[in-house]
Amino acid sequence: MVFLLIIADDFTGALDTGVQFAAHGIRTRVVVEPDVDFNAHEAKVLVVDTETRHLPASQAYGVVAKLTGRAQSAGVSYIYKKTDSALRGNIGAELSALLRASGCRYLPFLPAFPQTGRITRGGVHYVDGVPVTESPFGIDPFDPVKHSVVTDLIAQQCDLPVRSFPALAAGDRVPQDEGIMVFDASDDADLYSTGCQLLDHGGLHIMAGCAGFGAVLPELLGIAAETHRTLPKLDPRLLVVCGSVNPITLAQLDRAENAGFTRLRLTPDQKLEPGYWQSKEGREELTRIGEMLAANPHCIIDTNDPGGNRPTADYAARLGIDRETLRVRIAGSLGHLVGEIFPSPSLGTLLLTGGDTLLQCMSCVGVRELEPLCELENGVVLASFTHNGCTRHVITKSGGFGQESLLTDLAARIARH
Incomplete structure (x- = not known):
């Protein structure tokens, strides 16, 4: 039975998030199949690459909404919308699709990936110390990022309420706002502490972020290891x-x-x-x-x-x-x-x-x-x-x-x- 569904918009992103679970010995599969049969998979974590990054926003919305609805019907416990750590793609459309199709009141979004120099501070997303629009991703020839303020980027494709919040620590009041809630994070500790507070005060049935937040989810959700991983011998060529x-x-x-x-x-x-x-x-x-x-x-x-x-x-x-x-x-x-x-x-x-x-x-x-x-x-x-x-x-x-x-x-x- 699939415990966690991860919805990614491209293949490499699907893998760099799925591997966060596989590295903990959690059986994980990455498939390129939006119409996936949940009952046909024994993996505890299933990552679906929807290939929606370059689709028109309305089409990306439809694909994610349909997949979310099918996961809900199949009884999947948690759904994670994996986004690009440099904020490329149809982020606003896909987050709103997940939130609306799930029937939940709010969707927490933690876009930071501190291990690769991508953090969110004061609602602004940074890559190696500069706002993302001033990084190489701001001049991507196929999908340039046009907003460094995460709420502005989401609002471009989404008519839901969206607000930005600092990272949460133990004892902090957890926002109860409807809509999409964007949380800052400068390191893995911020991601984990914010996740803990959210989990303890309302749950994390749906959530969003990149491989950064994905890396803390095995411990946060208490997913037990099933196998021991060793690096296989690779051809030196x-x-x-x-x-x-x-x-x-x-x-x-x-x-x-x-x-x-x-x-x-x-x-x-x-x-x-x-x-x-x-x-x-x-x-x-x-x-x-x-x-x-x-x-x-x-x-x-x-x-x-x-x-x-x-x-x-x-x-x-x-x-x-x-x-x-x-x-x-x-x-x-x-x-x-x-x-x-x-x-x-x-x-x-x-x-x-x-x-x-x-x-x-x-x-x-x-x-x-x-x-x-x-x-x-x-x-x-x-x-x-x-x-x-x-x-x-x-x-x-x-x-x-x-x-x-x-x-x-x-x-x-x-x-x-």
Whole structure:
């Protein structure tokens, strides 16, 4: 019986929250299936990736409202709306959908993820010490964050009452406001103490936040461990497949290339021409990629152009495609590429960065469910899946997570283990 349902809007976010439970030995599954059959899952924690981040707000509302209603009918004890830790996506629409569909009076929202430098203070959301709109997420080419004041961001898509509150400590009066309540948090202690007060004074049947608040929920909700997790032995060969344009990831790629990783940048036609990998030219390129993997232990396949993405933008303009189509085609091309090279014995350990990239790559391989195992770094998740009867592993991360040396550090760690 599913005890806790986590509703995420993208695949990497689903994993970085689900792993908070898996790391405690709690059986957790991540699925890409909004119409999931709750009775078919034995996992105590079920994470559903609704793929609603880039949908129109009204459609995202409908998907979350329907899933919430079905969870209520199935008797799920707790529902957690996982949001992006940098506040991207249809946050206002999805929070209001959860609140209205649940029939509850209020929805507590704790958006901070202190372990990755993302905190909420005075109702303002900060990333590494600056308001989120002044961070790289404020200039995201596909989903720029336009408000640092969390209540303003929610109100843009929501007509419910929304108010901001400081973190709660033992003995503090717990607000009883109707609507969405946004709580500050500067560290994990703030998240836990606020959660305790809320749980003791009205319960947490519904709640919202990112992986930060998710990390305190196993203890807060008293979910017992079921298994003991150990890090599996991974192939020391590492292939990084990058579909992210986040400057944090770009710095990681540059650092890895300078340290000896072999880097292949896909050309605009490889990324944007439908059916490229099935063409004669594409098949020849796949052969060269296979040779690259066989000859080099650490490789990168990157969708970013050298010196910026102007060549790809110009190519897209000549094709007459808009920014959303650009995003979908690039992710789809990466998915087909990974699907083609997946059977190669030279593939090694696969690291995928970016939610769109992960979704398309797994879809082209034929995988719709992952089991998170552990975090290798904050926000960097090791997961397993079954393919053709064999257990395989994949490392995933959002584009905005990790220190500059992340890829080289991971390669060294995998080799040592």
